Amino acid sequence: MDHVLTLLIVIPLAGLIPLVAFFRDTRAVKQVAVTTTLIELVASLVMLAQFHSGEAGFQLRESAAWLPTFGIRYELGVDGISVLLVPMTTLLTFISVLYSTGGAIKERIGEFMAAFLLLEVGMVGVFIALDLFLFYVFFELMLVPMYLIIGIWGGPRRVYATLKFVLFTLGGSLLMLVGIVAVYLASGDAGGRTLSLPELLTRSGRFSADFQFWVFLAFGLAFAIKMPMVPFHTWLPDAHVEAPTAGSIVLAGVLLKAGGYGFLRFAVPLFPIGTQAWLPVLILLSVVAILYGAVVSVVQKDLKKLVAYSSVAHMGFVTLGIFVLNQQGGVGAVLQMLNHGFVTGALFLFVGIQYEKTHRRQIADLGGLANGWPLYTAFFGVFVLASLGLPGLNGFIGEFLVLLGTFKFNPVGGPGGLFWGPLAAIGVILAAVYLLWMFQRVMYGTLREAYRALPDLSPLEVVCAVPLLVLTVLLGVFPQPVIAIIAPSVERILAIAAAGTQVVLK
Amino acid sequence: MSLSDFVTVLPEAVVTATACLVLLADAVLDRKAARIWLPVLVVAGLVAAIFSGPFTVASHTAFGGFVVVDTFATFFRVLFIVLAIFTTVVAPEYLERRQIPAGEFYATVLFSTVGAMTIALAADLITLFIGLELMTIPVYVLAGMARRDRFSNEAGLKYFLLGAFSSALLLYGFAWLYGLSGTTTFTGIADAIGSGGLTNGATLVALALVTVGLAFKAAVVPFHQWTPDAYDGAPTPATAFMSVAPKAAAFAAILRVMIGSLGPLGLDWSAVFAILAAITMTGGNVVALAQGNVKRMLAYSSIAHTGYILAGVAAYQAGAAASAAVLFYVFAYGIMNLGAFACLIYLDLDGTRGATLDELNGFSRRRPAGALAFAIFLVSLTGIPPTIGFVAKVFILQPVLDAGLVWLAVVIALNAVLAAFYYLRVVVHMYMYDEDANAPRLLPTRLLTAGLGIAGLATVAIGILPDGVYRWALQAAAPFVVR
Numbered sequence: 001m002d003h004v005l006t007l008l009i010v011i012p013l014a015g016l017i018p019l020v021a022f023f024r025d026t027r028a029v030k031q032v033a034v035t036t037t038l039i040e041l042v043a044s045l046v047m048l049a050q051f052h053s054g055e056a057g058f059q060l061r062e063s064a065a066w067l068p069t070f071g072i073r074y075e076l077g078v079d080g081i082s083v084l085l086v087p088m089t090t091l092l093t094f095i096s097v098l099y100s101t102g103g104a105i106k107e108r109i110g111e112f113m114a115a116f117l118l119l120e121v122g123m124v125g126v127f128i129a130l131d132l133f134l135f136y137v138f139f140e141l142m143l144v145p146m147y148l149i150i151g152i153w154g155g156p157r158r159v160y161a162t163l164k165f166v167l168f169t170l171g172g173s174l175l176m177l178v179g180i181v182a183v184y185l186a187s188g189d190a191g192g193r194t195l196s197l198p199e200l201l202t203r204s205g206r207f208s209a210d211f212q213f214w215v216f217l218a219f220g221l222a223f224a225i226k227m228p229m230v231p232f233h234t235w236l237p238d239a240h241v242e243a244p245t246a247g248s249i250v251l252a253g254v255l256l257k258a259g260g261y262g263f264l265r266f267a268v269p270l271f272p273i274g275t276q277a278w279l280p281v282l283i284l285l286s287v288v289a290i291l292y293g294a295v296v297s298v299v300q301k302d303l304k305k306l307v308a309y310s311s312v313a314h315m316g317f318v319t320l321g322i323f324v325l326n327q328q329g330g331v332g333a334v335l336q337m338l339n340h341g342f343v344t345g346a347l348f349l350f351v352g353i354q355y356e357k358t359h360r361r362q363i364a365d366l367g368g369l370a371n372g373w374p375l376y377t378a379f380f381g382v383f384v385l386a387s388l389g390l391p392g393l394n395g396f397i398g399e400f401l402v403l404l405g406t407f408k409f410n411p412v413g414g415p416g417g418l419f420w421g422p423l424a425a426i427g428v429i430l431a432a433v434y435l436l437w438m439f440q441r442v443m444y445g446t447l448r449e450a451y452r453a454l455p456d457l458s459p460l461e462v463v464c465a466v467p468l469l470v471l472t473v474l475l476g477v478f479p480q481p482v483i484a485i486i487a488p489s490v491e492r493i494l495a496i497a498a499a500g501t502q503v504v505l506k
Numbered sequence: 507m508s509l510s511d512f513v514t515v516l517p518e519a520v521v522t523a524t525a526c527l528v529l530l531a532d533a534v535l536d537r538k539a540a541r542i543w544l545p546v547l548v549v550a551g552l553v554a555a556i557f558s559g560p561f562t563v564a565s566h567t568a569f570g571g572f573v574v575v576d577t578f579a580t581f582f583r584v585l586f587i588v589l590a591i592f593t594t595v596v597a598p599e600y601l602e603r604r605q606i607p608a609g610e611f612y613a614t615v616l617f618s619t620v621g622a623m624t625i626a627l628a629a630d631l632i633t634l635f636i637g638l639e640l641m642t643i644p645v646y647v648l649a650g651m652a653r654r655d656r657f658s659n660e661a662g663l664k665y666f667l668l669g670a671f672s673s674a675l676l677l678y679g680f681a682w683l684y685g686l687s688g689t690t691t692f693t694g695i696a697d698a699i700g701s702g703g704l705t706n707g708a709t710l711v712a713l714a715l716v717t718v719g720l721a722f723k724a725a726v727v728p729f730h731q732w733t734p735d736a737y738d739g740a741p742t743p744a745t746a747f748m749s750v751a752p753k754a755a756a757f758a759a760i761l762r763v764m765i766g767s768l769g770p771l772g773l774d775w776s777a778v779f780a781i782l783a784a785i786t787m788t789g790g791n792v793v794a795l796a797q798g799n800v801k802r803m804l805a806y807s808s809i810a811h812t813g814y815i816l817a818g819v820a821a822y823q824a825g826a827a828a829s830a831a832v833l834f835y836v837f838a839y840g841i842m843n844l845g846a847f848a849c850l851i852y853l854d855l856d857g858t859r860g861a862t863l864d865e866l867n868g869f870s871r872r873r874p875a876g877a878l879a880f881a882i883f884l885v886s887l888t889g890i891p892p893t894i895g896f897v898a899k900v901f902i903l904q905p906v907l908d909a910g911l912v913w914l915a916v917v918i919a920l921n922a923v924l925a926a927f928y929y930l931r932v933v934v935h936m937y938m939y940d941e942d943a944n945a946p947r948l949l950p951t952r953l954l955t956a957g958l959g960i961a962g963l964a965t966v967a968i969g970i971l972p973d974g975v976y977r978w979a980l981q982a983a984a985p986f987v988v989r
Contacts, residue, residue, distance in 0.1 A: 067973045069980065133900075137891040144885060147930065151938045159934050163927070170890075170926050174919035181903045181915070 004047045005062055005076040005128050008086065011040045012117040019117065023110045030101040033113035037094040040120065044090040051083045053481070056488035058130060058198065066134070070184075071194045075131040080489030081264065081334050082127040084482065085257060088341045089127065092253040093120045095464045096246035099349060102460045104245055104356055105153055112153060116246070119145035123254045127261060132180050132195040135266070136173070142255060143169055146247065154242040161242035168235040172225035179218030183270070186211060201269060204500050209273045216274025219267045226259030227315045230289040240308035245352025248304070252311050253345035257337045260318040264333070268322065269493050272500030275323070280414050282323045287423050289316030294430035298437070303354070303361045306438055307347045310387065313427055314340045320424060321402035324417070325497065329405025330490035331483055336398030338482070339386070339475060343395055346383040346468040350376070353461050357454045363438060368447030373456040377443055379465050384439050386472045388431045394475035399428055511568040514575045517559040517583055518623050524551025525616035532609025540609065541602065548594045548612045552587050559583060562981055567629055571691055574629035581833060581982035582626030582758050589751050589840050590619040595957035596848040597743035599949050603854065606651055606741060614651070615747055618644035622755035628762055631680045631690040638676070638723070641755055642669050648744040649736055655857045661739025668722065668732035676719025682712035692767035700770035713771060716763060717778065724756035726782050726816060727789040730809050737805035741858050745801065746847035749808045750840040757815055757836050761829055765822055765986045772822055779820035784917045787813025791924040801860020803928055804846055807887065810925060811839050814899065817906050817914055824905030829983035831901040834976055838898035838968075842886040845961045849880035851954055854947040861946065866932060868941025872948060877936045879958040884929040886965050889922045893969035901976065
């Protein structure tokens, strides 16, 4: 299939047409949305099949003039990193949409599905855009649908949460826009300017050290808010707590990844000197995120907030893995992004399922659910164990590689891997504390009378959970094929970044 | 003066003739026929005017050097006509409900449009001033057209007094320029000033007077005080027109005067313009944050947009890209701001009052298409892709950074976040709150919805594929490069 990447952008947009046509028919709207996201999922698997594993560069490239006056191009392509993040996105979107047909979304289902399809365009586009301008458009395209999803279908404090989410994100990304325009102007003389990433990588010698310092800051702020890194994380718990389940799944599963992906794809290779300059701060913030996220998770009383804060800690591992700037760390970071997508997506799904049944999210109000819901307990247990990094499940391998990379980290000045490594490892232990303790309080003990009659997982919920469970086990047992896809591309990025610091600057 | 002179201003002549025809038809036709045929006549005349002139043209002068027809003039010509068509489409239902005489309304809009077109054609201070007065005097009338509404009266009077005051300042500045250079043509003034520079006090006085006069017309902070009351009190379709066409014309005048004739002093005025731009966007946005009335909020936000556009003027050193950015932004602003004000027409409120935020609660359920259009305009005004407002901001940022005004670019970015807060709050009320007992009645508005639908589509379509319009703006901006 030619133009499979363009197809990935067109399918959800095309799905909007029948969706709008049958807008008032709830059943038809659900069918259209599920079918569209399923086709999109299949298309992304076709893309994965067409990808040649083991090659480092961009594949399946597409390029067309878009804004010829500016030399801005519609340029798409995937490498070993994005080729995995795209199917993750389409799978999580499909599951979110499928789950939402089951009654979690009670009103305005047509608007909900339309927002989700638009959101999918943005999410997929972010991972396959190779032109910075196009990337920015997709990056922002995710914003408005998510704003509506939280704000219309969210919890009681949804308006506050969604405005906070949008203002934080927009604050970062608008500064990045200034950075992008600055990169454009620095990329060449009038007439020869570009924002195409492959082209920019050959010209990064034009970016002076001072320029890289500031532009890295502009890009870094946008990505750090999106991730989110401490201290820019305060929007995340609010947004997650108020978001509907499907919104939480893609927010944690996909949107946060856009930040980590942005660092790895754009900020590190384009501004290697800027990266070096900010490295101490970034490493420090990553480790703080790991420890702070974990400690705060321990004391959470709200189940959803606990999972949200655990995301902060998990994202800390991603940034740590990226900024130790070695192969193990980078591969670990990408794996961690994938695994966090599947596992935390699943955790939010199960918290949502539980909430739909009991209408309680306070851990103290729950308890003994294992007695009533054996199937739920089995699934939820596996995901909790994967999230705390049990060997044999997928969470382990990413965190292990990141820690390995951290111990090997050896900067010119300042504390090295032997200082940061053990600190980060404490975060892994704390993860076991807060997750197992939560599991114990929620699932064991005596079941309340009020919950006794509540049903276990419905077939629809099982269908939603099974793919995530399979991937959790599969990636935990056989990570090698995936690592083989990721590693060459990560090495390539790190090589570009290393070469960039050697260039004698004009 | 020959026949060929008249051919060059054929579109202006067609619009003038249409205005006269409308007044005649209004007198002849009975009420029912007028309701249908007047808007048709106006739109037909305006469309004919668009196609009676070229879209791009090699620069040439007419009427003995008083008028210059270049792509700059044709760009604005088309823009003003499009804005007038848009106003005509959104107005009828409102005018009928409020019993505002429709024929007079359309004719006034058309006369104002001719004035705006004349400003873009000006090659001479006198033509410019005539155009300016021809544009603003009808707008004073428009603002006060709801005769029995005291807010409308206040709007008309306030706009008139401050407009007359600023015209006097501007005219006085023009007189100084004439005294300095001995000519009223832009090129002549540029030559005279280019050789002298800012060496004497007289030039400084002229520069200051002209800057302040134009700043009043464009509603630059701190010369903006007339704007909120005038916009808030005027009948809403008039506000929609007032907020865009005179502003676009003011920027046409700023480019013609500041770059076309005072360009040699650019280094002296551009720093002032950069500071004014920063104050204007910040001031407009900060005050807009505090507004509970959407019409008033949009009035303040139009001031903020003046600041963004002014930033493009301040970056004149970046060459044609700066002027092209100004033109593109004015174009984008025209569509999205007119659209945003027009969305308020749905709400059938007493007087000329605009809706409060609470009155928009649940609007998305009551008028899904109207709410969607409103949301698109608001997202575009915020500057979020894929809309025309986003690309317009990018096009402004590029010359601003190119001219080395990094601080101003950062101020623009931070202001966009401020703006996001109040624009998106409207979306919150439309989509996230349910309608309550005191929700206002809605007008039956099929024509309005159709007009807004087309404008909303254009906002997104040009936002995705802006290259054609930008290239046109770039051609139009070609003369505005200071050598």
